Amino acid sequence: MLYAAAGGGGGGSLMPLLMIALLFGVMYFMMIRPQQRRRREAAQMQSALAPGDEVVTIGGLYGTVTGVDDETVLLEVAPGVQTRYARPAIARVVSQAERVESTEPAAAEEAETVKE
Structure with a gap:
């Protein structure tokens, strides 16, 4: 049982x-x-950084990207004041700089306009 x-x-x-x-x-x-x-998403954002982008660091510092290296980003935090940060220290992009896709078609159009 x-x-x-x-x-x-x-x-x-x-x-x-x-x-x-x-x-x-x-x-x-x-x-x-x-x-x-x-x-x-953070890795994609950090790899897409380019000069002219306005960013915020993880410490809350606002700056404009002036240079980009493999591992570091150079930020201008005030006129003439540049600081270097590691890419992972960039928390978010506030505004992106306007990217020029290709200058060759614009140059070709200008050349045609000058010839006429």
């Missing part, structure tokens, strides 16, 4: 394992995936 009671409870031991698996699944979708996405 004792064995019969123990044998009937064997199917219920699967439920706690399912609950633990469900908990890990929820943690993955609620915490880990959004953090990976934010990290990926």
Whole structure:
């Protein structure tokens, strides 16, 4: 009789394992995936930095990008005052400088206008 009671409870031991698996699944979708996405977006933003962009550092310092290196960014924080920061220290871009896509078509149009 004792064995019969123990044998009937064997199917219920699967439920706690399912609950633990469900908990890990929820943690993955609620915490880990959004953090990976934010990290990926930050890396894209930092790799797209270019001179003329206005940025904010993680310390709250506003500046304009004047130079970009592989690992560092040169910021002008006041007229004539430049400081060097690591790329990961840039928290966000406030405004991007207008990028000139290609100057060759514009130069060709100017040359045609001058010939006429």
